Amino acid sequence: MLEIKNLCAAVENKEILKGINLNVKQGEVHAIMGRNGSGKSTLANLIAGKNNYSVTSGEVYYKEKNIAAISPEDRALNGIFLSFQYPVVIPGVNTTYFLKEALNAKRRNREEEEINAADFMRLIKEKLKEVDLDETYLKRSVNDGFSGGEKKRNEILQMLILEPELAVLDETDSGLDIDALKTIAHGINQYRREDRAIILITHYQRLLKYAVPDYVHVLMNGQIVKSGGKELALELEEKGYSWLEK
Amino acid sequence: MKNTLKKENSIIDEAISQDYKYGFVTDIEQETIPPGLSEDVIRVISAKKGEPDWLRDWRLKSYKNWGKMKNPSWAHITYPSIDYQSISYYSAPKEKKELKSLDEVDPELLETYNKLGIPLQEQKMLAGVAVDAVFDSVSVATTFKEDLKKHGIIFCSFSEAVHNHPNLVKKYLGSVVPMTDNFFAALNSAVFSDGSFVYIPKGVRCPMELSTYFRINAANTGQFERTLIVADEGSYVSYLEGCTAPMRDENQLHAAVVELIAHKDAEIKYSTVQNWYPGDKDGKGGIYNFVTKRGTCLEDNSKISWTQVETGSAITWKYPSVILKGDNSKGEFYSVALTNNHQQADTGTKMIHLGSNTSSTIISKGISAGKSQNTYRGQVKIMKNAENARNYSQCDSILIGSECGAHTFPYIDVRNPTAKMEHEASTSNIGEEQLFYCNQRGLSTENAVSLIVNGFCKEVFKELPMEFAVEAQKLMEVSLEGSVG
Numbered sequence: 028m029l030e031i032k033n034l035c036a037a038v039e040n041k042e043i044l045k046g047i048n049l050n051v052k053q054g055e056v057h058a059i060m061g062r063n064g065s066g067k068s069t070l071a072n073l074i075a076g077k078n079n080y081s082v083t084s085g086e087v088y089y090k091e092k093n094i095a096a097i098s099p100e101d102r103a104l105n106g107i108f109l110s111f112q113y114p115v116v117i118p119g120v121n122t123t124y125f126l127k128e129a130l131n132a133k134r135r136n137r138e139e140e141e142i143n144a145a146d147f148m149r150l151i152k153e154k155l156k157e158v159d160l161d162e163t164y165l166k167r168s169v170n171d172g173f174s175g176g177e178k179k180r181n182e183i184l185q186m187l188i189l190e191p192e193l194a195v196l197d198e199t200d201s202g203l204d205i206d207a208l209k210t211i212a213h214g215i216n217q218y219r220r221e222d223r224a225i226i227l228i229t230h231y232q233r234l235l236k237y238a239v240p241d242y243v244h245v246l247m248n249g250q251i252v253k254s255g256g257k258e259l260a261l262e263l264e265e266k267g268y269s270w271l272e273k
Numbered sequence: 274m275k276n277t278l279k280k281e282n283s284i285i286d287e288a289i290s291q292d293y294k295y296g297f298v299t300d301i302e303q304e305t306i307p308p309g310l311s312e313d314v315i316r317v318i319s320a321k322k323g324e325p326d327w328l329r330d331w332r333l334k335s336y337k338n339w340g341k342m343k344n345p346s347w348a349h350i351t352y353p354s355i356d357y358q359s360i361s362y363y364s365a366p367k368e369k370k371e372l373k374s375l376d377e378v379d380p381e382l383l384e385t386y387n388k389l390g391i392p393l394q395e396q397k398m399l400a401g402v403a404v405d406a407v408f409d410s411v412s413v414a415t416t417f418k419e420d421l422k423k424h425g426i427i428f429c430s431f432s433e434a435v436h437n438h439p440n441l442v443k444k445y446l447g448s449v450v451p452m453t454d455n456f457f458a459a460l461n462s463a464v465f466s467d468g469s470f471v472y473i474p475k476g477v478r479c480p481m482e483l484s485t486y487f488r489i490n491a492a493n494t495g496q497f498e499r500t501l502i503v504a505d506e507g508s509y510v511s512y513l514e515g516c517t518a519p520m521r522d523e524n525q526l527h528a529a530v531v532e533l534i535a536h537k538d539a540e541i542k543y544s545t546v547q548n549w550y551p552g553d554k555d556g557k558g559g560i561y562n563f564v565t566k567r568g569t570c571l572e573d574n575s576k577i578s579w580t581q582v583e584t585g586s587a588i589t590w591k592y593p594s595v596i597l598k599g600d601n602s603k604g605e606f607y608s609v610a611l612t613n614n615h616q617q618a619d620t621g622t623k624m625i626h627l628g629s630n631t632s633s634t635i636i637s638k639g640i641s642a643g644k645s646q647n648t649y650r651g652q653v654k655i656m657k658n659a660e661n662a663r664n665y666s667q668c669d670s671i672l673i674g675s676e677c678g679a680h681t682f683p684y685i686d687v688r689n690p691t692a693k694m695e696h697e698a699s700t701s702n703i704g705e706e707q708l709f710y711c712n713q714r715g716l717s718t719e720n721a722v723s724l725i726v727n728g729f730c731k732e733v734f735k736e737l738p739m740e741f742a743v744e745a746q747k748l749m750e751v752s753l754e755g756s757v758g
């Protein structure tokens with residue numbers, strides 16, 4: 028579903044990604060771990076199409092197509108979803124309205140009827156339960172005044188409503204209390220399906236206990252220096268990252 | 274559902290593909306007096322309009338006063354000094370005889386109004402809006418006049434009112450904005466060309482929206498309309514004003530005066546969508562809009578509400594205000610001011626509380642994009658005898674890009690200790706991060722900007738009459754075109 032070949036990227040002449048190779052197939056869950064500043068969010072943003080990086084070499088293929096020239100919105104419409112490490116506040120834009128617009132953009136793209144208000148409310152209420160948020164959040168502006176944990180739940184809520192095919196979750200587990208962590212893991216497991224794929228960026232084994240990955244990769248200095256099964260996460264938790272340094 | 278989708282898409286397409294769409298010039302024979310301003314010119318204007326002596330003398334007195342006044346310099350705007358002798362102060366479509374029906378209006382002119390989407394023609398009257406259209410200096414047609422007459426409502430051009438209702442005009446003209454009020458009001462009082470007059474009699478609720486459409490067509494002319502609206506005891510009126518002008522390289526001056534008078538228990542709602550030509554992307558051309566708008570809540574329990582959506586003009590200098598004289602009277606100001614490219618806006622309001630239990634609400638939304646400057650300037654004054662006066666002010670600004678500016682100057686003057694004042698202000702950016710977030714959820718950048726801007730303006734748009742609200746949203750999209758990415 029996603030194939031990254033020797034991807035190198037820089038910001039303001041600073042090289043951040045130095046040859047990433049990654050192959051994610053349908054039905055798989057990949058965890059990416061690594062120190063602060065190792066380039067995890069950069070990779071996630073590049074997959075979503077953020078354009079303030081310069082890709083110096085390499086390619087990203089999504090559904091067998093090189094997506095270098097595809098805009099972020101078209102990537103999103105074609106099934107790529109990014110749960111942001113730091114979701115932004117959009118003042119004045121009502122959360123329900125925003126979600127409805129986003130869903131309808133997707134439906135229009137598939138040449139489907141727009142969802143009517145009643146159906147949408149039914150859908151959103153059902154999904155709210157999955158992420159344990161109450162309806163009052165819908166009345167507020169997007170992420171406006173949301174606590175750290177509420178923002179993360181709101182990201183998962185959007186994922187459940189938009190039903191992407193490839194979800195990249197950038198530290199969706201950071202800053203969560205134990206119950207919230209389970210809620211997020213539950214959301215991820217709800218979403219998980221044979222025809223979908225997930226990339227989990229995380230610092231902690233504790234999420235991976237509930238949302239078990241098929242593969243774990245370690246990102247260091249802009250490269251994937253080690254890949255393995257779910258046990259690798261446990262090993263990292265025990266030993267840290269320094270043993271991987273060359 | 275499908276339909277709204279189509280509509281939205283076409284709005285966006287339109288937004289992408291077009292610049293100022295009202296920029297055409299109507300090829301019509303005009304009678305324009307040569308540029309320049311003097312007592313003689315004023316006599317000529319007055320004579321052309323067949324005015325009574327008292328009005329001519331009022332004009333001359335205003336002119337004298339104006340001569341002693343200075344162009345105000347306190348606003349946060351810069352522009353080359355205006356040469357008042359290079360402007361023509363009167364221009365009218367030729368062939369000025371009394372028009373009996375719309376059939377007699379010049380077809381070229383009607384075509385212009387059709388292009389502007391004004392419901393002048395009979396079939397369009399179903400829309401239920403009575404329109405007075407002011408083309409350059411002259412009021413061309415007032416629709417629905419007969420209908421309104423049945424209710425005793427007077428809705429006509431200012432010139433007509435001078436002839437047919439001289440006592441009303443004489444009583445109220447300059448009673449809210451005195452000729453000495455400010456430089457531009459004095460100039461207007463001397464040379465005003467035409468405009469609209471409305472009188473709603475006692476206890477009458479005006480059954481339709483009244484609307485004036487202002488259009489500057491001729492080159493090198495200034496437009497100086499005068500609008501006077503009087504709502505007698507217990508009456509209600511909602512009034513709409515729209516403005517456009519052709520694209521021209523040189524700047525054109527527009528200096529209007531609007532006076533509103535609300536008697537006991539009366540309510541006036543005044544809405545403006547101002548879309549004068551803003552100049553091109555490099556700041557060339559555009560209208561200089563120096564306007565004085567003020568209303569008086571003359572007696573108890575009256576209410577005046579200003580709603581404005583300002584997207585046009587190279588320079589906007591405008592402070593629709595309310596004098597709250599009657600006890601329990603209410604003043605409201607809802608404003609969206611959008612500036613893009615090199616536009617400059619210095620706009621806001623004044624709420625002067627004189628009576629007791631008076632209350633005022635100010636909601637101002639400024640949107641700056643490109644290299645524009647957008648200033649909110651508002652004054653709330655609670656006078657000594659205004660017991661238990663209340664004011665709520667909220668001034669929000671949003672910046673798109675990094676080369677524009679937003680400024681807020683609230684002046685508060687409280688002389689009665691029982692006053693309750695609340696003020697909130699905020700400034701935010703539409704940043705790349707927000708746009709990327711929206712893009713990531715499948716929304717295009719145009720869509721995202723309009724979502725954010727419309728969300729930002731929601732509180733003001735909901736004050737507009739339906740047809741205007743839709744137009745305002747479209748305008749925002751067109752005006753913001755090219756402001757991002």
Ligand SMILES: Nc1ncnc2c1ncn2[C@@H]1O[C@H](COP(=O)(O)OP(=O)(O)OP(=O)(O)O)[C@@H](O)[C@H]1O
Pocket residue numbers: 038039041043061062063064065066067068069070079112
């Ligand atoms: N726009 C930018 N300008 C300058 N440097 C940047 C920019 N974006 C990222 N970087 C740098 O690139 C490096 C990688 O950043 P990135 O956000 O991808 O790290 P991360 O692995 O997600 O870290 P964390 O675990 O703290 O979230 C960091 O050193 C960061 O400072």
Ligand SMILES: [Mg+2]
Pocket residue numbers: 067068069112197198
């Ligand atoms: Mg990160």
